[in-house]
Amino acid sequence: MLVPSRRRLRLEVWIVLGLSLGQSAVYSVVQLLDKMTRAPLAEGTSTLNRSQSTREYFDLTYQLLDIIFALVPVLLVLYFLTDQRQAAPGDAGKSGSAFRKLGFNFARPGRDLLQGLGLAALIGIPSLGLYAAGRALGITTAIIPSALDAYWWTVPVLILSAMRHAVLEEVIVVGYLLDRFGKFGWSTPLAIAVSSVLRGSYHLYQGFGPFIGNAVMGVVFAWLYTRTKRVMPLVIAHALLDIVAFVGFSLFGKAVGLG
Numbered sequence: 361m362l363v364p365s366r367r368r369l370r371l372e373v374w375i376v377l378g379l380s381l382g383q384s385a386v387y388s389v390v391q392l393l394d395k396m397t398r399a400p401l402a403e404g405t406s407t408l409n410r411s412q413s414t415r416e417y418f419d420l421t422y423q424l425l426d427i428i429f430a431l432v433p434v435l436l437v438l439y440f441l442t443d444q445r446q447a448a449p450g451d452a453g454k455s456g457s458a459f460r461k462l463g464f465n466f467a468r469p470g471r472d473l474l475q476g477l478g479l480a481a482l483i484g485i486p487s488l489g490l491y492a493a494g495r496a497l498g499i500t501t502a503i504i505p506s507a508l509d510a511y512w513w514t515v516p517v518l519i520l521s522a523m524r525h526a527v528l529e530e531v532i533v534v535g536y537l538l539d540r541f542g543k544f545g546w547s548t549p550l551a552i553a554v555s556s557v558l559r560g561s562y563h564l565y566q567g568f569g570p571f572i573g574n575a576v577m578g579v580v581f582a583w584l585y586t587r588t589k590r591v592m593p594l595v596i597a598h599a600l601l602d603i604v605a606f607v608g609f610s611l612f613g614k615a616v617g618l619g
Contacts, residue, residue: 366543366544366545369540369543369544370544372440372540373537373540376433376436376437376440376532376536377532377558379432379433379436380430380433380528380532381528381529381532381533381558381562382558384562385558385561385562385564387565388561388562388563388564388565389561389564391564391565392564392565392567395501395565400498401498401499401500401501401567401568402495402498402499402500402501402502404501404502404567405501405502405503405504406501406502406503406504406565406566406567407504407507408503408504408505408506408605408606409505409506409507409508409518409521409606410507410508411507411508411509412426416509416511419508419509419511420511420513420517423508423517423521424517424520427517427520427521427524430524430528431524431527431528433528433532434527434528434531434532437458437531437532437535437536438458438459438531439458440458440536441458441461441462441535441536441539442456442457442458442461443456443457443461461539462531462535462536462539462589462590462591463535463588463589463590463591463592464531464535464590464591464592464595465592466592468590471593472590472592472593472596473593473596475584475588475593475596475597476592476593476594476595476596476597476599476600477596477597477600478597479580479581479584479593479594479596479597480596480597480600480601480604482580483577483580483597483601484600484601484604486573487573487577487601490569490572490573491503491569491570491573493569494567494568494569494570495569497569499567499568499569500566500567500568500569500570501565501566501567503566503570504609505605505606505608505609505610506518506606506607506609506610508610510610514610515607515610515611518603518606518607518610519603519606519607521602521606522599522601522602522603522605522606522607523599523603525598525599525602526594526595526596526597526598526599526602527595527599529559529598530581530591530594530595530598531591531595533555533558533559533578534555534578534581534582534585534591534594535585535591537551537554537555537558538551538552538555538582538585538586541554541555548586551582552578552579552582552583552586553579555578555582556575556576556577556578556579556582557575557578558578559574559575559577559578560572560573560574560575560578581594581597581598
């Protein structure tokens with residue numbers, strides 16, 4: 361089997377990031393600068409799930425298309441990470457599947473779920489305090505998790521949106537990048553640091569508080585991945601955090617004066 365050179369792998373990483381979260385990071389920096397040059401960050405807002413049409417079923421179509429196409433880079437990453445060698449007759453159990461390599465499967469559902477719940481609690485509760493502190497210090501915009509109109513499909517779409525973000529970020533920023541950084545010869549601390557800074561950077565449009573919070577979250581998630589080699593608990597935790605934020609705001613935001 362031909363082993364890709366480091367130069368080829370670096371080009372691969374740049375292509376993946378240019379099609380996904382690296383692109384988001386660049387836009388996020390530009391959006392941050394735009395907001396800072398208009399007014400103080402404390403007066404800015406960041407809307408995470410926007411309505412894209414005043415016509416109900418066109419809005420639904422746009423939302424679903426966004427979710428589907430956002431996951432295409434994940435498929436690309438899974439393709440790159442899959443061992444393309446022809447399996448020997450006696451090696452049927454030694455699959456080169458990217459799902460197995462990343463631990464992105466249902467091999468241990470109970471343990472993954474428990475770890476995911478624990479991580480969601482570990483990250484979610486301090487995040488609320490960090491958001492409040494960022495707002496008080498004027499370094500964080502007002503975050504509106506959902507601005508979708510109230511249709512029958514709003515909650516299901518928000519759940520799918522949360523799952524999309526969880527899969528996209530954890531598979532690419534943790535599983536894929538740590539694999540590639542390791543092949544570059546980088547040390548584990550350096551790989552975790554770069555992965556975490558990238559995670560923070562594509563949240564910069566929300567302000568500096570979310571950048572710090574997501575970078576810290578990235579350190580915790582990446583460190584755990586280096587210990588378990590399983591991305592599934594991270595996907596579960598991230599999905600739970602976003603579902604609570606998106607759906608909770610959509611259902612109860614106005615009732616508590618946030619909508």
